[in-house]
Amino acid sequence: EVQLLESGGGLVQPGGSLRLSCEASGFTFSSYAMTWVRQAPGKGLEWVSGVTHTAGSTYYADSVKGRFTISKDNSKSTLYLQMSSLRAEDTAIYYCAKYRYNYGHDSWGQGTLVTVSS
Amino acid sequence: IQLTQSPSSLSASVGDRVTITCRASQGINNYLAWYQQKPGKAPQLLIYAASTLQSGVPSRFSGSGSGPDFTLTISSLQPEDFATYYCQQLNSYPLTFGGGTMVEI
Numbered sequence: 001e002v003q004l005l006e007s008g009g010g011l012v013q014p015g016g017s018l019r020l021s022c023e024a025s026g027f028t029f030s031s032y033a034m035t036w037v038r039q040a041p042g043k044g045l046e047w048v049s050g051v052t053h054t055a056g057s058t059y060y061a062d063s064v065k066g067r068f069t070i071s072k073d074n075s076k077s078t079l080y081l082q083m084s085s086l087r088a089e090d091t092a093i094y095y096c097a098k099y100r101y102n103y104g105h106d107s108w109g110q111g112t113l114v115t116v117s118s
Numbered sequence: 119i120q121l122t123q124s125p126s127s128l129s130a131s132v133g134d135r136v137t138i139t140c141r142a143s144q145g146i147n148n149y150l151a152w153y154q155q156k157p158g159k160a161p162q163l164l165i166y167a168a169s170t171l172q173s174g175v176p177s178r179f180s181g182s183g184s185g186p187d188f189t190l191t192i193s194s195l196q197p198e199d200f201a202t203y204y205c206q207q208l209n210s211y212p213l214t215f216g217g218g219t220m221v222e223i
Contacts, residue, residue: 035213037161044218045153045161045204050211059211095160102208103167104151108160 002026002107004096009112016086016116022079022096022109030054030074033099036081038092039111046092049081050099064090086116119144119207123216130221136192138219140205145185149208152181152190155218156201164203165190195221 008020022034036048048068050059055072069082079096093113097105120143130136140150148168153161163172165181168188178193192199200223205216 037215044202045155045206045215047206047213047215050213061212100166102147102149104163104172104206104208105153105161106163106166106172108162111160 002098004098004107004109006094006096006109006112009094009114011115011117012086013118014087014116017082017084018086018114020081020083020094020096020112020114022081024077024079024096024098027098027107029072029077033101034070034072034079035097035099035105036070036079037095037097037105037108038090038114039095040089040092043092048094051079083114086114088116090114091116119146119210119214121205121207121214121216123205123219125219126217127220127222129223130195131223132195132197134195136195136199136221138190138203138205138221140183140188140190140216142186142188142207146207146209148184150181150183150188151206151208152179153204153206154199154201155204161204166208192221 003025005023035050049070051072067085071080093111095111096109098107122141150168152165155161169181202220
């Protein structure tokens with residue numbers, strides 16, 4: 001059974017940093033691309049960042065480019081999202097998801113809440 | 119690539135046929151997925167490649183279209199189908215989502 005377990009969320013002040021982790025199990029982590037998706041309170045889904053299965057290429061939404069860094073440690077089956085220069089508008093539930101190229105995200109974690117507030 | 123979903127919300131009854139539309143601003147080679155999200159839960163993949171049903175998804179769900187307009191149809195709405203539905207293009211990064219359609223009783 002595929003399991004994705006996010007951690008690292010919490011309350012952080014504007015301008016601060018936070019690192020999210022997503023521990024994967026139940027599938028060959030090194031064979032799949034991974035994605036971070038967020039959802040602000042009461043809002044829709046927003047694709048945030050993606051990484052290829054080898055971790056050789058990374059992609060970002062314009063809203064987070066230059067502030068967030070995605071990484072993938074295939075030896076630990078863990079996905080990360082390093083977030084810096086956080087803003088109030090980054091407040092959201094952050095989901096990690098397993099990505100099948102061109103087909104979609106077929107497994108999701110339960111999400112971790114990030115709140116940016118003073 | 120922008121995805122425009124319509125309607126943003128709809129009211130329906132159990133047994134109704136429901137159709138949701140997603141329009142892509144440019145060609146996406148049918149790389150379109152549909153998700154269902156219930157309150158407080160993560161999204162779940164329903165349809166991929168515009169019309170292929172994900173394993174375990176009931177057959178009352180179907181997808182169609184070949185660009186720029188795609189549709190998700192629920193043939194006979196069931197109580198457990200009241201949720202928010204999103205389309206997503208998987209053709210090129212950033213992998214954008216549509217704005218969502220809330221299906222209410």
